Amino acid sequence: MSEYVVAGCGIIGLYTTFHLLDRGIDPKKITVLAQHFPGDESINYASPYAGGDFSCITDDDPKTLFYDQYTYTNLKKIQKALGGPACGLDRYTSTEYWDIKPSKEKIDSLASYLDEYKVISPAKYPKGVQYGIQFKSWNFNCPYFLLNLKVYLENNGVKFEKTILTHITQAFISSHTKIIFNCTGLGSHSLGGVNDSNVYPTRGQVVVVKAPHITENVMRWGDDYATYIIKRPYSNDQLILGGYMQKDNWTADTFKDETEDIISRTTKLFPKIIDKNPNGDKLEILRVVAGLRPSRHGGVRIEKEVVGHNKFVVHNYGASGYGYQAGFGMAYDAVRLALINDTKF
């Protein structure tokens, strides 16, 4: 009876719910409360607009490296549960370049678990690149994957209720509710009882094009820019081109000059987009969209807070642009915290 409530139905909330089931929690004891569900669109609902794939976007602090590794290695479990790659989770080769060579910790970590990992020889680097690797990634058809994940959880008995929370304690919907998982992402900035002023959006814009001839990912991380090409699985040949990392930019508007800049950068990074395009140099743009990555100064916040007598909130937000690739590891940590027993042996 709603012993566990997950607030927020983005990728973080869904990963958290999946992990609760993984830990053996009875799905009937779980309720997900959210303003937006998969299928909805809103600038306040970041998850559908993500790239998305597993990338080297993340920092090299130990926790984040762990979250990445955990997610990467355990996604196959989710894929299997959802019936295979057709759920919108498939694997393609990724080539990633850095203008500034990443730290040893980051490199060592990636090398230790990425499949089909290899370092690209410097002779092949684009001009200005200091380091490049190739590996087998995970690709998400984000809106579709979210929906399938929700359906899976629902079929297993998890309840989903559409709610707008103005204060986190409103999520204690039943006298039996003991733990709330706060997976509200950007919402934690202004949600009563949380009011995390460290939360801020990092705006991105992407251009979705038709590209049946591209079946891989290419990325380049610059000092103040990110250029990426991400194949969207089971999407009728959609390819995601991006992007931008605009801190503290709250606008949902999209801009023509940004679109042009994205196409310019991505086709320069990966000329095959145009060279092998069945339509010649006419690239069919299906959609242009902006999303607000739920970032946080100090990184993700995963901690347990006492808010009332036998009432706890486990915060799990701030995943910025790596919710899909690190979120399952974050869920592991959040659920671990939630389930720790008070008593110490």
Place this chain on the structure above:
Amino acid sequence: MSFVGGGAECSVNGNAVSQFNKHTQQDRSLQRQTAGSPGFVQANGFKQDNAMNLRDRQQMDNFMNNGGAQNSFQFQPMRHELNVIQQSNPNPQLSNWSNEFKTHSPSPIQHQPTPVNIVKPNSPINGNWAGEFHHSADPRQQQQQPQQMSNMRGIGGVGGYRPMMAMPLVANAALQQPQAQQPIQQEPQVDWDNQFQQIEQLTNETKEAEPDTKEGEVETIQREGSPEFVIDDKYQATFQEVWDGLNSEALEEDFITQQYEDFKNTQKDTFNADMSQWEKDFARYVSTRAHFGDYQFEEKSNNQFLDLPADADPYEIGLQLMENGAKLSEAALAFEAAIQKNENHIDAWLKLGEVQTQNEKEIAGVTALEKCIELHPENSEALMMLAISYINEGYDNAAFATLERWISTKYPQISDKARQENPSITDEDRFSLYNRVSELFMSAARLSPNQANMDADVQVGLGVLFYANEEFTKTVDCFKAALTIRPNDPVLWNRLGASLANSNRSEQAVDAYFKALQLKPTFVRARYNLGVSCINIKCYKEAAEHLLSGLSMHQVEGVENGSTLNHNQSTALTETLKRAFIAMDRRDLLELVKPGMDLNQFRGEFNF
């Protein structure tokens, strides 16, 4: 919030603890009485969810809305309730007990038990007290929960237990129904727990404490006995009874065999015959721990043991401090100093880990134990302590892998034999790992089924495994068995208490914690657990006192900081203290709780 034993199962008049239950049941009614409310809500059952919910909700509203009229009414629920009962109940035994029970003392004091409360601090235990209590033959242990407590993990398949019919429990494992264990989950998690553990340590930040003027004490804490309480006698009595029961019959050889047979019965459908190589498993474990989070030493200026003459051995001093009942924080500093003299001092790392975990500084303890194992991979003491710390922190698979290593270290013949029988390697998952390790421990237990040569640590390991599988009654059995070997081990008493608390037998848990504290008053972890259990039975003020008492034991002599040392502060203690204040509806107190707080600000209201 279930509550054991409040009904017909207990032998009502004779069982002092059940009276205690009744106190707290009525106690809760009193708690609902706030200033200005019309009257006493007589609630016999505590399962009045609606009322509870309203109260909780009020609390939360107050908490969240900076509640206007704070309820500054300080009630002493136990005191009032006991007065009420005293007036109405002519049973002298009960009044005596209830007088003793007016407050929970933070530290048990020896006294001579008489029907009238005469307290002589520090007088020796009088063995005649057992006669004071007219217990019926039924021990509390007969109150088996017919169902498993509602647990958060919700792993299905743990069926009902048949109540135990005779003492001791441990000898009657035959009555336990085989557990139909369902697969826990299929998830290769060994690496994650270990790996994440190390990362937690790396990112653990310490917060600077505010300076204060209070000085701590090095010597054993002697407390003045308040005339109002004498808790320990009653606990001694009930424990003596337990003890007598446990010791009156030799543990039947059947016990261990039966444990094993039960286990095999439950495993027959799911038992995974494939075994991994021990070394490979542990190598995997060790490699993920290659980068230890470094132990956070205290500031040099705060560690008096760094300034000793060259011929003084801080390690020996640390041992002496522990022997003499000094504060664990002091002993920890001594061991830190020993390590700073010689960073490869294996025993100092071991002792530091032991001390810090007992001091309720788990992460510090874990870091130290991991370092000890790094230096001395076969250190079975460190391995067992580490496994238990992992369980405490929710890193179950790390715990299993560590227990596996412990067995292969201490009982290599068992692990060798198993490896010979099952050399193949399979995909690692939590369920297989759990089964394999449990099987090893069962085999080890069967090696010495007689009480005479039973290995207490095997029982501890088994207990921990059962706990991880939510078989709480078996956990209790195992710790009781361990206690038959080492009856004066305060750490085992605390573990017994923890397993009772996890079985929702909070009042019995409290007994066990008091026993641990009687043996070792500086045992902060036992105080912490006592605080947790007091919250669970709604004795919030007492809980706060135990927790504050524990926190005060983190103060050390000569350190200007009146609260606690800078590093390795115990979040468990402060977070639980907050819970107690929230439950008391005392936002003013809640706001005072922060790292580096001055404990003196609580002394006006709380006795510690």
